[in-house]
Amino acid sequence: MDQISSMRCFVRVVESGSFTRAADLLSLPKGTVTKQIQHLESRLRVQLLHRTTRRVTVTPDGAAYYERTLRLLADLDDIETSMTQANAAPSGRLRVDVGASIARLLVIPALPQFFARNPSIQLDLGVGDRPVDLIADNVDCVVRAGSLTEQSLVARRIGTLSVVTVASPGYLRVHGMPAHPQDLEADGHRTINYFSSRTGRSFPHEFVQDGEHLELAGRYQLAVNESNALTSAALAGLGITQVASFQAAPYLDDGSLVQVLPEWSHPQLPIHLVYPPNRHLNARVRAFADWAIALFGSTPALQAREPLPAPQEASTTLH
Template sequence: MDQIQAMRLFARVVEAGTFTRAADSLQLPKGTVTKHVQALEERLRVKLLNRTTRRVTVTADGAAYYDRVVRLLADFDDIEASLSQARATPRGRLRVDVGTSTARLLIIPRLADFQARYPDIQLDLGVSDRTVDLIGDNVDCVIRGGELADQSLVARRIGNLEFVTVAAPSYLTQYGTPQHPLDLEQGHRNIIYFSPVSMRRYPLEFHRGNEVIEISNPAQLAVNEANAYVGAVVAGHGVGQITSFQAQDHLARGELVQLLPEWGQPLLPVYVVYPPNRHLSAKVRAFVDWAAEMFAQDPQLQRSAS
């Protein structure tokens, strides 16, 4: 039995919650994962996992063993990286998850640069506005906007996004140009965003000094995906609020008009986030540094509070 491999498979089962999910995430047969974990238990002469038909739970001995295994594997990876010069040439499969607009406007147009720098990294790019479970889904890192709810994760702030209020010229021709946020309460059509996970609806919000206005009338359209939201505004379905980096090309082409520029919205912090047990991975470090550099080069992604 390859003891290191067995430890890795055991840790993955604990993180995924089932043998099936662990095997799928590692692209291995379920039987292989089960066999290695059973052999590990036999070697240690202790039960590490309680198995049910739906999921596995960790025994007290298994939890203690997992904590030490995670640290040991991280140290082992660091030793290998330093000896094989993996810091200079990171390699292996890297699973990254990003939002839809981030993928379309930032990551994909610049992928050639990343691949040229790190030709030995095979990138699996997950694209979704849903919040993924980094541990359970075996994701190496994510780029996400907004304050972080899970404080156990490692996060590096790489930028801030500014929101602007916009509408299409065709919409303004039909409904007129609002001169004040309260004008949107009547006689206008508003587009809002709702979370694909919590289903929370985010109203249009306006800030000026200490004054805050939320448009509380029912929105005629709510969208839960960033690219579709921008598309709905460009198509003239209503007034919306999008980030300046989403809006800049549409504004330059005259497809959108900025409204109420004297009223702002809170900046949205952007983080690259990864599990704490992967902080030593050369391939994760390479992507984190590349993403931070990419954001730093674009002033639209580095807005500061005025």
């Protein structure tokens, strides 16, 4: 068997933790992947993986072999890229994951320009607010808002997200305009909360004024885990909430939403382009990264209006 193919199968099994998942990612039959790993272990005369009926884990020898194999395969990809794509247009399949509102309002409307520049790229665009595992899910790169909590990933900041507190005119006619953020925890008001798809934890509403920083849970009847649904709930008059300013802008302009507590701001959130450190940055990823950096850099709503706070674990609710 081809040793390089066996090595690629082994790397994908380690990263996905499953022969079945690795076979799907490689577009190969599961039996072929199994035979490739068996061939590799026979050749090396060591056990690389522990197999049970429920999961696959790497052995100590397998972990050491994985690290060296990963570097070797990256070097091979670099050689091929330099020889075959130096003067060629990027082509092939690219898997990118983007937060829901950023995808709907910013990325997808601009994709005609991306495809005009890169007609040979086939883009698989994952859309949603749920964080993905870049390695296990075989994702080339992601665009996400919020401070990074996974330090092993490589990230480049490409924009800044401003947040605004809003409610519908109908809600305010019934419940009145709050005079202070703490009014959101009084009986007379309702908030619409955002909860993490991964942990189920509800993120607080944040307010900053003259050095004072408040984090309030609010009183909610509805919580959602997707940013477009958050805006829809506000438009339906279900409560007060906080959404990205670029998302709220058209509704503020036509009066469908009203800004609440405008004298209080929300800490701005950085937007990052993120990819795995060991994933080869091929021509397709570079093409998307260059395009995304230019797109976000030319969007006025994503430019910082104040210094960003020091890095900390921030919610990634406003994608």
